[in-house]
Amino acid sequence: MISIADLRKSYERAELNEDASPPDPMDQFDKWIKEAISSEVPEPNAMTLATVASDLRPSTRVVLIKGYDERGITWFTNYDSRKGQELAGNPFAALQFHWVELERVVRIEGRVEKVSDKESDEYFHSRPLDSRIGAWASPQSQVISGRSVLVANAARYGAQFLLQPPRPPHWGGYRLVPDNWQFWQGRKSRLHDRLLYTLTTEKNWLRERLAP
Template identity: 85%
Template sequence: MASAGTIKAMSQPTSSTLSIADLRKSYERAELNEDASQADPLKQFDQWLKEAIAAEVPEPNAMTLATVASNLRPSTRIVLIKGYDEHGITWFTNYDSRKGHELAGNPYAALQFHWVELERVVRIEGVVEKVSAEESDTYFNSRPLDSRIGAWASPQSEVISGRSVLVANAAKYGAKFLLQPPRPPHWGGYRLMPDNWQFWQGRKSRLHDRLRYTLQGDGGWLRERLAP
C-alpha cells in the first residue's frame, strides 16, 4: 500500500502491453492553412487560445518558457500567461530565480503552448523585458493573499534545508504584513516581444500543418509554411 506522501507505482508493462516506442496517435481533428489563418499572428494566437479555453483543455494558459544561461545551456520551466497584446506576452515570477538570472544575462527566450486535446502547438520567440513597476504592482495586488505572502516566503530556485523553511517564512511574512503585503522588489512581470511565431496543427500520416510568421522590417509579418 502506498504510504502518506508517496504515490503508487504504476503497474509494470508486461510482454503483452505496448512499449513506449509503440505509443503513437494519428492527428485528425483539424487543419491550418494559408487561406483560413489570420495574417496577424497575434490574432491567430488569440483565436487558438480562446478555442483552447472553450474546449476546457487542462491549464490552457500554461506555457513552457525556455531561457539560455551565460554558459549557453538552455533550460525550461512552465509559467502562466497573464496577458497578451501587440506589445507582447506577459508572465510573472521571481526576478532572482534561475530564469530571472538567465534573462538578465541573455534576454532572448522562447515560449511554447501545447494544447494536447486540440492537437495544437504554438511556439513564440523574441526578446524579453521587465514590465513596469506599476504593471507588476497592479497584478500583484490582484492575487490572493496566500499567493502574495508566498512571493515573500519562497526564495525561488534557491536550495533550502527543508519544507519547514517555507512554512516558517510564510508565517513570518504573514505576521509582518497582515492583509497588505507589498510587492516584493524581486518579484514582477516579464514581457516577451515576439519576432517569430509558429502554429502547428497535427494532421494525418504525420503531414502536419506548420505556419511560421516572421517579423519584417516594416512591422508586417511574413507567413510561410514549414515542412512538418
C-alpha cells in the first residue's frame, strides 16, 4: 500500500529569476498563461477562487478565467451564489493557478469589483445557448430536491426564451484588482523559486524573492 507521506516529486523543468522577470507582474502572468495554453496542459484557464464569509470562514471553488488586462482578472458567475454573497460582504479575495505539468503556481490577491453591465452582456451573449439557459435554470448554491429540478427549469426557460435568453439580473462578471502576486516555480531539492510582487502606495510594483 502506497503511503501518501512518501509521495515525492523532483521539480526540474525550469527556473524563475528575479533579474530576468518583468517589473510588471501582469507581464509575467501573460507569459506563463500563454505557455500553459501552448503546452496544452489540462484546463490552463482553471483557477481556484478563495473568499471569506462574514463569520470569517474561508471557502474555495474552481472557476474559469475569462479575461485579463491591466485592470485585473475577470470571471463570470451567479451573483446569488455563495461566492457572490461572500464577496458582497467582503470584497477581498484570492486566486490561484496551478499548472502541474509546468511545475508552476500563480497566487493573486486583491479587491474584487463587478464588471460593467456592458461587459457582462457581451460575454453572456457570446456563450452557447445551453449555457445561457443554464444561467437561468440553476439557483446556484441553493439546496434542491434533485437533478429533475434543473432539467425542469431548463425546459421551462428554454420554452420561454427560445433562442434569445437575456442575461439574468443575478448573473455577471467580477474583476479582481491585484495588489499582491506570487509566482512559484518548482526547483530541485525543494529549493523552489518564489517571487513576490507587492503594490506600493506609489502604485509601483515591489519585486522580492521569498524563501520557499
